[in-house]
Amino acid sequence: MASAVRDLELDLDAFEGPFDLLLTLILKEQLEPAEIDIAAIVVAFVQRLSRPTPLGREGREEIDLDACGEFLVLIAALLEIKARQLFPEEGAELAELEPEEAAEELARRLAEYRRMKEAATWLRERLQGELERYFRLGPAPLAPRAERRLAAQDPQGLATALRGLAVPPPKVSLSHMALRFPPVAQFLERFRAVLRRRRVFDFDGEVAGLSRVEQAVAFLALLELRKAGEVALAQAAPFAPIRVSRDEQERMTQWTVRSA
Structure with a gap:
């Protein structure tokens, strides 16, 4: 996985060599990020992925997702460095970092990416382990059915309530509203x-x-x-x-x- 990205051979106007060396020169401020053609790096990586790879279990060519993820992290960091230098006020913070600190920041991002990748792997394994389990939305078929029982009724009280509803309500007086x-x-x-x-x-x-x-x-x-x-x-x-x-x-x- 690592060699697929770091050993990526680049042939740019301002640089020729592996991608790993390009990042090292940029972090040590021996190469200006503005001179690097980011699009050419992406095209070179896509061409590297288009090479024939071993067939997967389903007979389809498999893509190295690990290499794609690490490349996205590295190219994103390179884009950020290049974008910050286009604006002086945004590049002030970057200018204060030493090459070692910039390398540590890049390593931190790679470590964060690896943690997210491990979490995704754990979730995928958990999903695979739960595929043979099913759940029911309704109650279990053997569960005892609850019997509905009415409370004791008072016929006389019901008749009184119905008689009260049958009496027309008193007419509302609107005399106080008349002018x-x-x-x-x-x-x-x-x-x-x-x-x-x-x-x-x-x-x-x-x-x-x-x-x-x-x-x-x-x-x-x-x-x-x-x-x-x-x-x-x-x-x-x-x-x-x-x-x-x-x-x-x-x-x-x-x-x-x-x-x-």
Whole structure:
């Protein structure tokens, strides 16, 4: 397995020799990673795998998965080194490592890969050992069946419960939700009485303390008086107090009668 990767012969523009020597030169900083053609290394390894190999148990050519895994780890580490050197801010951490430390980092990754490979082998062996075991989703056929027993029933209590369900529920009262509107005529007489005592009054002050419904009805009464020509309305600005006064024509008629 090891020789299949480390003894891989490479013929690159910047290097010629085994893959193991290439990694050693890069780790010792005797060869720039930017000068290495990663694609050419992958192509060389694929060509190495395409060579005829012994037939497996099923008559098919077997691929050395161990060599493929180790090659992936090594080529990934080489790609990381090359990618980090393309960016100065990312290569600062790598520049602080000594060649021995870089070699230890690569060895650590290989060891981690081997641990994962051993775990995969253990899982595969465990699966092979459990192939002849089967499990049942339902209960066992010889298991005793549980008997369903009803508790003691009280016919009289059942009849009482059914009679209670037969009684129609009381009608829900909605009287509290009804809105009671006072008559408009009530406010018509109220405003007329105020105008008989005063020439001008403030609508907001007159309806202060009333509910919103009563204020709305009072405003409708005010519009009725304005429509009938009994009052004149004035407002200095939007949302300003509404000033209510007797209509000018009505005041002129009263002044003419008094003058006569």
